Amino acid sequence: MIKIWFGIAVLAVGSLSAYFYANLKPTLTFQHFASLSEKNISSKDYAAIVKLHSEAFIDSNRRNLLKYYQEVVHPDVAGVASTLMEKKVDEMVERSQKNKKESFREIENAFIARRGEEVVGFFDCYEDHEVSDGQILISNLCVKKSLHGQGIGTALTKHAIAHCRKPGKELILTVYKDDLSALHVYEKLGFEKIDLIADPKNPFVFFNKVMMRYRDNIDAE
Numbered sequence: 001m002i003k004i005w006f007g008i009a010v011l012a013v014g015s016l017s018a019y020f021y022a023n024l025k026p027t028l029t030f031q032h033f034a035s036l037s038e039k040n041i042s043s044k045d046y047a048a049i050v051k052l053h054s055e056a057f058i059d060s061n062r063r064n065l066l067k068y069y070q071e072v073v074h075p076d077v078a079g080v081a082s083t084l085m086e087k088k089v090d091e092m093v094e095r096s097q098k099n100k101k102e103s104f105r106e107i108e109n110a111f112i113a114r115r116g117e118e119v120v121g122f123f124d125c126y127e128d129h130e131v132s133d134g135q136i137l138i139s140n141l142c143v144k145k146s147l148h149g150q151g152i153g154t155a156l157t158k159h160a161i162a163h164c165r166k167p168g169k170e171l172i173l174t175v176y177k178d179d180l181s182a183l184h185v186y187e188k189l190g191f192e193k194i195d196l197i198a199d200p201k202n203p204f205v206f207f208n209k210v211m212m213r214y215r216d217n218i219d220a221e
Ligand SMILES: CC(C)(COP(=O)(O)OP(=O)(O)OC[C@H]1O[C@@H](n2cnc3c(N)ncnc32)[C@H](O)[C@@H]1OP(=O)(O)O)[C@@H](O)C(=O)NCCC(=O)NCCS
Pocket: 056, 057, 060, 139, 140, 141, 142, 143, 144, 147, 148, 149, 150, 151, 152, 153, 154, 155, 173, 174, 175, 176, 179, 180, 181, 182, 184, 185, 188
């Protein structure tokens, strides 16, 4: 009998702690940066964003780059050559991760999300881009990998809709077809899939991706 009461007490304390932890977690705050140049952002925050972005995208980048090489560049390759191709893809991914430490400085109109002091999410939006003219592109939207599934991606996307939109301009984004979680979040918040016109000069940028447009009659909040 004592054992049963002890078990119930442990369960009750556990549930209460989980409830309070979930409800006392600090809410998200957002910070806007006109650019990520050294004068605008601290080196600590910059490093946090680069790390967060690298970890969030590395698996899907690698998976899709390999798929691109297997299906488009060398569809006839097998055996040892296939292993060499995987190695080449790994090297390319590693190089792009290293370049990111510099290339992120060029990003403009960026937003970071914090929970307490911790940087937990990122996105940027811009108008002059390789994807299309006359539209605003939300890009690089990502959440710290260890915190996926806690509603941060939904909050980031709502913030992007509220702060990137401009009258008379379409709000768009691109997403890998196999990124089901991102597709779900975007569709839930009012984005719809549209045709993606691939750029023949830069075919990988659009490989295995869909473009989505925000339906302007939807209110994100
Ligand atoms: C996409 C991303 C931003 C989502 O962030 P997140 O904080 O995990 O998002 P949320 O917790 O708000 O929502 C995740 C949703 O996906 C759903 N989901 C999870 N796995 C899923 C799957 N396999 N299929 C469909 N939906 C899925 C969850 O149920 C949840 O939806 P709900 O809130 O309606 O229940 C995050 O996964 C990420 O950073 N991914 C890597 C970067 C990336 O791909 N960015 C998008 C490119 S533009």
